[in-house]
Amino acid sequence: MFKHIFFAISLCWCSVSLAQYKFSGQIANPQNEKSIYLSIIEDYRKLDRISLEQVVKKTVTDSLGYFNFYGNNLLEENRIYRIHLDDCSETSSLPDHFFGNCKNSKSILFIAKNTDTINFPRSFSDEMLCEIISTNNTSQIFLEIDVLKEQMAFEFNDFRSDASKKLNLQKWFGTLQDFGEQLNEPLAELYIYNFLSDKRNETYTYYIKDIIANNYYKELGERLSTTYPNTVFTAQYKKEIEIDEQIANNNTASSPLLKWLLPILLFISVVFNIYLLAMPKINAKKMCQLAYAKLTEQEQNIVKQILQNKTNKEIASTMFISVSTVKTHINNIYKKLEVTNRTEIKQQYH
Incomplete structure (x- = not known):
């Protein structure tokens, strides 16, 4: 305990004195020359995917398995980052690798900004990338949310009846949303929203009903606009909410107009999201061309x-x-x- 407190104080001093980020840690079964990647995630629908397109920096471990990222090239405000160890080929196209389920990959999501100093120590059970010591008090909140999600999963497995499922969904939507709002960090709420609104989860059906009855989603959009205006993920969230509200209304009304409007809106959303995701690549290509000139x-x-x-x-x-x-x-x-x-x-x- 005292060791962690001392380390946190040291980290705080270092971040102020150096005015740049420093992310360090140690992998399990120390080996040198293991590739470690630092990624930024602007599309919250890709939080559970490993993609080289998200990578902003790469380093390798030393002989004791330590790695270190440092510099001043990150954004000055909080963003979602991932550090991952990847033993797969960089050209791997296997579905398990693409969706982050590859056994050769180990990763952790966290929140950080350009001036943060963060350490990812090995745990007592020799696990890696499962603990965070940071000068940024929001860095570890995804781990806290994951604990709540695990508790939710246990309750769902206890009783599988429809009545129990409905009660649990109502309880856990409220619990997770309230917890996220109290953190005063909209990125944490996006992490929760991504889970609750995921079409692959049992939560999706309840989410479509909740989006009409609950003013929470509108308020989250306002918090995102205030804290992170003009960002890809804020625009993405607002567009998704708009479309999902149309889906929810279509489920409760038999209007033929809405049935035709929904595919059009979905198509526009897909085109819009493709445009948003393509912009960074286009800009990067232009920068390369200007530099070459x-x-x-x-x-x-x-x-x-x-x-x-x-x-x-x-x-x-x-x-x-x-x-x-x-x-x-x-x-x-x-x-x-x-x-x-x-x-x-x-x-x-x-």
Whole structure:
């Protein structure tokens, strides 16, 4: 206990003095050169999925299994992040891997911002990524919510009758929503909402009824707009609520107009969400093109040869320059493209 208090105080001092984030931890069965990824999740419907498109940074463990992410490139306000250990191939397309159920993956979701210092220690039972010590008091709230979800699951398994199910749904919707609102962090409420409104869960049928009778969903939208305006997830939430209200109304009314309107709204929602999700990729591609345009003709020629997997010696021979000159050009290219190695160049410009 005292160890954790001392560590939390140390973390707080470090975050103030360095003014940058630092996420560190240790994996179980320590091994070096294990890949650890840091991801940001803007689409809350992908909270349970592992996707390379979400990754913002990658590191590897040292000989004792420790890993460390640090810098100042994260957002200044809270966002949902994931750290995960992944022993699968980066090109894996297996459904279990895509939905985060792969046995070779281990991950944890948490809330953080650019100035946070967070540690993910190994537990006494040698488990990894199951405990959080942070300077941000909202970092661990997903773990607290998961405890409530487990309690809910136990109660549902005790009695499977329709009457018991209805009572439990009413109780746990209220419990989870009240708990989330008291946390004063709309991201935590999104985490709860994603669970309760998930079409794959038994909660979905009750959610469709609750969305009409309960003013909570409108109020959550207002809290998101106040705390996180102009964000992808706030726009996504408002659009989903609008559509789900139409679904709920359609379930209680036999209007032919609504039956035709619903597919149209669903189509618009899909197109809108695809647009929102595509924007970061489009912007990233534009940034890459702008950076490439800043290169000299000589540097652009070297980039093309790097993409052809040529070595420095081969490039020097082709361009009739010395190897040291090639190295100088490559260092300048790294700075202008804001990359650190050839692999990143290939990922961005292939």
